[in-house]
Amino acid sequence: MPSAQSAARPAARSAAGVLGLAALTLLATAPRASAAEGWSLAPAGDGRPSFYAEGAPGTVLQDTVSVTNSGSHPVTVRLTGTGTGTGTGTGVPVTFAEPTVRVPARTRADVPFTMTVPAGAAPGDRSGTLLAKDADGRTATARIRLHVGGPALSALTVEHVAVHGDRITYDLVNRGTTVLVPKLAVRARGLFGRVLLDRAARTLPVRLAPGTRTGLSEPWPGRPALDAVDIRLTATAADGAHDTAGTEARFVPWGAVAGTAGALTAGAAVTVVRLRRRRAGRPAEPPPTDTYTDRDRDTDRDTDVELTGAVR
Missing domain, CATH: 2.60.40.10 (Immunoglobulins)
Known part of the structure; x- marks a missing residue:
């Protein structure tokens, strides 16, 4: 029982x-x-x-x-x-x-x-x-x-694109109601439209459930040392889900810039020392006469400023 x-x-x-x-x-x-x-x-x-x-x-x-x-x-x-x-x-x-x-x-x-x-x-x-x-x-x-039950909706966004060292980082977000297996294409152009990176769309090893976000990155080992670059990432998935986002990055070889600046500074110091020595070795100027005006004095000051500006 x-x-x-x-x-x-x-x-x-x-x-x-x-x-x-x-x-x-x-x-x-x-x-x-x-x-x-x-x-x-x-x-x-x-x-x-x-x-x-x-x-x-x-x-x-x-x-x-x-x-x-x-x-x-x-x-x-x-x-x-x-x-x-x-x-x-x-x-x-x-x-x-x-x-x-x-x-x-x-x-x-x-x-x-x-x-x-x-x-x-x-x-x-x-x-x-x-x-x-x-x-x-x-x-x-x-x-x-x-x-x-319910309607199926495919929606995908690319967010927070950035460059960190030799990697391009980004987020993919599933804004729809279906599981997505996204593809990603990457394109980067430098000054005057020169193509620096062109990767065709390829399937990523991720499955995005509805409402989920995942952070990913793309390697870029051959990135330029000196350039201003526009980077565009395009993500696509089934049923028409797609989005494009990008960022701008400026690459500057700061080590070389620092070395150049150091050389310019050293050259400036040498020039200043030489100018000072030259001034120290000049014969004494004759005492002013009645024709030495304030305008003449201003001219001398202007000359000093101009020399200093050249040193910079």
Whole structure:
């Protein structure tokens, strides 16, 4: 006889209809549920190998899982929902009516549970696992597949393009509702439109889930030593997703500039010393006469300033 915790399958389905919850259907290609020693875990009724559900974002889905104890002693198992997402999802959130179930010998307990499709879930498939574990650490599992309905939208952006040393860094952001496998083309032009880098679009080793961002970089070992460069990155993906972004970079060989500046400074110092020595060795000027005017004095000062400017 079933325990007091057991729920009949017709009653569970009737409750689902009253609550307006989406029905679950068979996924024939999924693997069958597993069994531990003396007990097993499987979808309730109809011999389904696994759970399959469909619903729009925000929908609450309901089904029932059976824990069957074929042994001669009672067993207590704890139920959890686990697993990582596939496709466009990040897993299936599961809530059990009774997370811990005691099943008498030769008895089956039917435990209702719900799956809530997140309000912001992107269309596509998600996967998960129902896990049952007894006091001895033995486990059994049942697979879940959830299809989230809604329109598919492909959108991709390229952001934060920059040059750091011999690498071009950038971010790719999936702004749509589908998984994207992007391609990237890189082009860089120097002064007067000279092409410095031209890489055709190629597939990147990343898969972008909806709403995710990833930081990437492109090597540029042959970048110029002296130039002003316009860099453009173009990303594309399936269903027309595309975007172009870029940045400007100025390459200056600061070591050479510093050496040139040092040489100019040293030359300036030598010139100043020579000018001063020349001035020190000049014969004394005759005392001013009555015809030596303020204008003449201004002319001398102008000459001093002009010589100093030449030294710079």
